[in-house]
Amino acid sequence: MNDCIFCKIVNGDIPSAKVYEDEHVYAFLDISQVTKGHTLVIPKVHKENIFELMPNMTAPLFESVKKVADAIQATFSPKGLNLLNNNGETAGQTVFHYHIHLIPRYGSNDGFH
Ligand code: 5GP
Numbered sequence: 001m002n003d004c005i006f007c008k009i010v011n012g013d014i015p016s017a018k019v020y021e022d023e024h025v026y027a028f029l030d031i032s033q034v035t036k037g038h039t040l041v042i043p044k045v046h047k048e049n050i051f052e053l054m055p056n057m058t059a060p061l062f063e064s065v066k067k068v069a070d071a072i073q074a075t076f077s078p079k080g081l082n083l084l085n086n087n088g089e090t091a092g093q094t095v096f097h098y099h100i101h102l103i104p105r106y107g108s109n110d111g112f113h
């Protein structure tokens with residue numbers, strides 16, 4: 001847990017571009033923007049993946065995803081938005097602190113496939 005890069009971001013030990021924060025959730029721009037406005041929503045409590053989430057963590061997380069989605073829509077006016085959540089190395093997870101990607105889509109050549 002102490003080595004977790006996203007825990008360090010929540011604690012302010014590593015800088016991040018904050019998009020949203022409440023008691024349970026932190027959201028920030030992905031350091032490697034696959035499209036403009038690519039944002040990650042994470043629980044403040046360290047949980048590795050969806051299987052480790054406690055039942056009472058899911059509603060605050062998704063309520064925050066909805067708020068951030070609306071903020072992205074208002075700010076960047078994308079034509080679409082992908083939600084993505086990788087669980088496990090086999091599924092493409094590279095940071096083992098649960099996170100949901102919000103990836104705004106601007107058209108067929110926006111760079112994300
Ligand atoms: P995953 O592949 O685990 O689903 O996604 C991890 C994401 O975390 C990647 O998109 C990567 O760019 C992002 N990321 C990794 N390290 C940092 C960091 O230090 N700061 C920020 N803002 N994003 C990070």
Ligand code: ZN
Pocket residue numbers: 001004005006007008045046047096097
């Ligand atoms: Zn963590």
